[in-house]
Amino acid sequence: MERQFEYGGYAVVARAVPSADGGFTATVVIADTFGEAPQPSFEEEAGVALTQEAAIALAEAAAMRAIDAGQVN
Numbered sequence: 001m002e003r004q005f006e007y008g009g010y011a012v013v014a015r016a017v018p019s020a021d022g023g024f025t026a027t028v029v030i031a032d033t034f035g036e037a038p039q040p041s042f043e044e045e046a047g048v049a050l051t052q053e054a055a056i057a058l059a060e061a062a063a064m065r066a067i068d069a070g071q072v073n
Contacts, residue, residue: 001052014026016049016056027045030042046058
């Protein structure tokens with residue numbers, strides 16, 4: 001499951017990836033929305049959750065924190 005959105009001038013993809021233990025790993029990929037072809041400039045695992053929805057929420061929150069903190073190039 002994944003959710004795409006824009007935040008602070010960046011394109012964000014929040015994903016819930018099934019993990020081996022039955023939960024979901026929250027991953028986030030952030031790219032600059034300006035330019036011809038967006039290239040990921042930030043990617044990280046944001047945590048583990050029991051449901052897809054919770055993993056997506058973790059990834060979304062991590063993306064917003066990273067953008068607000070200036071961690072994205």
